[in-house]
Amino acid sequence: MYFSSERDLAFKYGDHGPGYLLRGPGADVGIIVLRPGDDYRNHYHAKSENVFLTLEGRVTLWSNCRSRVSLGPGELYRCDPGEMHYLVNEGQERWRAVFIRVPFDPSDTVPVEWRPGEPPPPREPA
Numbered sequence: 226m227y228f229s230s231e232r233d234l235a236f237k238y239g240d241h242g243p244g245y246l247l248r249g250p251g252a253d254v255g256i257i258v259l260r261p262g263d264d265y266r267n268h269y270h271a272k273s274e275n276v277f278l279t280l281e282g283r284v285t286l287w288s289n290c291r292s293r294v295s296l297g298p299g300e301l302y303r304c305d306p307g308e309m310h311y312l313v314n315e316g317q318e319r320w321r322a323v324f325i326r327v328p329f330d331p332s333d334t335v336p337v338e339w340r341p342g343e344p345p346p347p348r349e350p351a
Contacts, residue, residue, distance in 0.1 A: 282320035
């Protein structure tokens, strides 16, 4: 048996960023918050898929530096293993979402420097 609550979360950047409700053994599950103007750097997971389910607000998710998707409440997006993803809150409200990363592997995050408007970066295939 395992129990966790959002009220007990420690977010990566104080009041925003990812906060983990569960870390392993099979999955990472948590809440991510981006304030207006915040972004979450471009990265990918070589072995894991990453799912985002928006609870409130809107976020723009860039996939592989090419596809732009706007996510609002109740909308879900799944990133496949190897799919780069960059998140930015371009709105006036905070964005809050559940994230799930499966399988659990705390070392499976590969940062790739990129921001919208820049050419896609070269990288090794996942």
